[in-house]
Amino acid sequence: TIRSSLNDDNPLFRQANKIMMSRDDPDHARLRMLVSRAFTPRMIERQRPFIERISHDLLDQMEHQEQPDFIRDFAIPLPIMVIAALIGIPYEAMGQLKQWSDAGADFLGKPTDTMEVFFHMASAAIEFNAFIRPHLEERRRQPKDDLLSGLINAEARGDTLTEDELIANVYLLLAAGNETTTNLMSNGLWALLTHPDQRELLCQRPELITSAVEEILRFESPSQITGRHTKEAIEIAGQSIGPDQSIMLVLGMANRDPRQFTNPDHFDIQRQENKHIAFGLGGHYCLGAPLARLETQITLPIVIKRYPYLSLASHKGHWRKNPTFLGFETLPVTLK
Ligand code: HEM
Numbered sequence: 001t002i003r004s005s006l007n008d009d010n011p012l013f014r015q016a017n018k019i020m021m022s023r024d025d026p027d028h029a030r031l032r033m034l035v036s037r038a039f040t041p042r043m044i045e046r047q048r049p050f051i052e053r054i055s056h057d058l059l060d061q062m063e064h065q066e067q068p069d070f071i072r073d074f075a076i077p078l079p080i081m082v083i084a085a086l087i088g089i090p091y092e093a094m095g096q097l098k099q100w101s102d103a104g105a106d107f108l109g110k111p112t113d114t115m116e117v118f119f120h121m122a123s124a125a126i127e128f129n130a131f132i133r134p135h136l137e138e139r140r141r142q143p144k145d146d147l148l149s150g151l152i153n154a155e156a157r158g159d160t161l162t163e164d165e166l167i168a169n170v171y172l173l174l175a176a177g178n179e180t181t182t183n184l185m186s187n188g189l190w191a192l193l194t195h196p197d198q199r200e201l202l203c204q205r206p207e208l209i210t211s212a213v214e215e216i217l218r219f220e221s222p223s224q225i226t227g228r229h230t231k232e233a234i235e236i237a238g239q240s241i242g243p244d245q246s247i248m249l250v251l252g253m254a255n256r257d258p259r260q261f262t263n264p265d266h267f268d269i270q271r272q273e274n275k276h277i278a279f280g281l282g283g284h285y286c287l288g289a290p291l292a293r294l295e296t297q298i299t300l301p302i303v304i305k306r307y308p309y310l311s312l313a314s315h316k317g318h319w320r321k322n323p324t325f326l327g328f329e330t331l332p333v334t335l336k
Contacts, residue, residue: 006096012122012125012126014164015125015129015164015167015168016125016168017168018031018162018164018165018168018169018170019168019171020032020035020145020169020172020284020287020294021170021176021284025283025290026162027126027134027150028283028285030156031048031161031165031169032283032287032304033155033156033252034151034154034156034159034160034161034288035151035161035169035173035197036148036154037150037154037155037156038153039147039150039287039288040081040150040175041290043086043147043150044086044291044294045194045290046058047082047086047291047294048083048256048298049081050082050085051078051295051298051299052302052312053297054077054078054082055074055078055299055302056083056302056306058073058074058077058078059074059302059303059306060072062074062335067313067316067332068313068332068333068334068335069330069331069332069333070186070331070333071182071317071327071328071329071330071331072330073188073223073298074185075181075182075185075186075189075301075331076098076178076182076294076305077094078182078185078299078334079177079178079185080094080097080098080101080180081094081180082291082295083097083173083174083177083291084149085095085146086146086291087147087170087173087174088135088139088144088146088149089132089135089146089148089298090101093131096127096131096173098125098176098178100124100125100126100128100172100175100176101175102177102178102179103120103121103123103124103125103126103180104112104121104172104175104176104323105113105175105178105179105325106120106121106148106322107120108175108176109179109322109323109324109325115149124255124279126173127178128167128170129167130170130255131335132170134168134281135148136148136152136163136166136167136260139152140152140303141185143183147170147173147224147236148170151166151169151170152168153164160238162193173287176286176287176288177288177292178222179187179222179289179292179325180222180288180292180325181222181288181292181295181296182327183220183222183297183325183326183327183328184213184216184217184222184228184292184295184296185296185299185300186327186331187216187218187220187222187326187327188212188213188265188296189222189300189303189333190312190317190328190331191215191216191219191220192312193311193312194242194312195267198212198268198269198313199304201269201270202269202300202301202304203304203308205307206301206305208269208270209269209297209300209301210297211269211271211272211274211302212269213293213296213297213300214271214274214276215267215268215269215274216296217255217257217278217279218255218256218261218271218274218276218278219255219256219267219278219299220252221252221276221278221326222278222279222325222326222327223251223253223278223279223325224250224251224252224253224323224324224325224326225248225249225250225252225323225324225326226248226249226251226280226284227246227247227248227249228247228249229244229245229246229247230242230243230245230247231243232245239296251277251280252277254277254280254328255276255277258321259276261273261274263316276325279292300334306336307336309334309335309336310333310334310335310336311333312331312332312333312334313333313334315331315332317329317330317332318330
């Protein structure tokens with residue numbers, strides 16, 4: 001397949017092979033530790049006022065749309081604006097960032113290795129390199145309080161990120177977090193609108209937002225599938241799997257498993273025992289989970305408080321055709 005032929009002979013592939021998601025230990029642990037040094041919980045929490053402000057700004061703009069679309073007008077721009085601000089990328093590059101991030105998400109998300117998806121990804125990576133290198137140069141000369149400067153300075157046990165590792169993992173932060181967070185916010189709004197009792201409950205008891213976001217993650221998991229490759233033969237739940245096999249792990253299905261969850265097809269924002277695996281599990285557990293949670297815990301209450309009569313528009317939204325990422329292509333709404 002195209003993906004498995006990505007070897008280090010080509011400089012672009014060499015860089016792509018440096019994303020932490022596709023590495024094993026000890027490489028993985030090293031990259032993850034270095035990136036975590038810059039992408040800290042404190043840095044994420046500091047985005048709170050910015051997220052609140054842009055939520056209101058985007059909603060103000062959405063009110064002027066003839067047909068507001070929650071995806072186009074809110075759930076797409078918000079995560080892009082937040083991650084761009086965190087990384088330290090100028091606001092004007094937002095449109096391009098979305099295109100590059102989509103190319104990455106398509107490459108990760110579409111199971112078929114078509115040449116079209118591959119070339120799209122490769123040209124996005126080339127453009128991203130050309131875009132980001134001058135910003136890196138600038139930060140080397142004059143560090144700022146952002147992720148790029150933090151990654152340049154990240155050091156652990158005398159080790160630092162190489163330029164390839166740095167660019168590849170900034171690209172990963174961009175691509176891994178946009179579509180998934182767009183989907184978490186909009187799947188959440190959809191779940192609340194189609195379960196009016198739960199929406200009413202959240203309005204009455206706003207403190208339930210934390211467990212509500214966990215329930216949205218479980219009920220309509222934005223990342224439905226992840227993958228692993230076996231190094232040796234293993235047995236899981238009575239199934240024998242040989243060595244050198246690619247395995248698809250359907251997280252969305254595990255999150256509806258009746259052996260794990262009582263009444264799994266029931267959307268219950270007060271669910272107590274909710275050990276979902278929407279962010280994965282183990283060493284590769286989602287690095288951006290605190291950011292995705294924060295964004296959704298802030299934005300959904302703002303939306304439902306500001307528009308008590310918000311409803312789905314008469315012409316329905318439709319789900320995207322991507323088996324990995326579960327989310328809407330469009331979600332037309334009536335605000336008032
Ligand atoms: C609702 C939003 C999100 C969901 C559902 C999600 C889901 C996931 C999942 C399932 C994995 C694990 C893959 C595996 O084990 O095979 C993962 C890994 C990862 N995610 Fe997220 N993610 C979200 C948001 C974000 C955000 C906002 C960022 C960063 C800005 C991010 C960055 C990453 C990174 C860097 C990894 C790789 C971690 C590693 O390999 O050690 N994610 N994500």
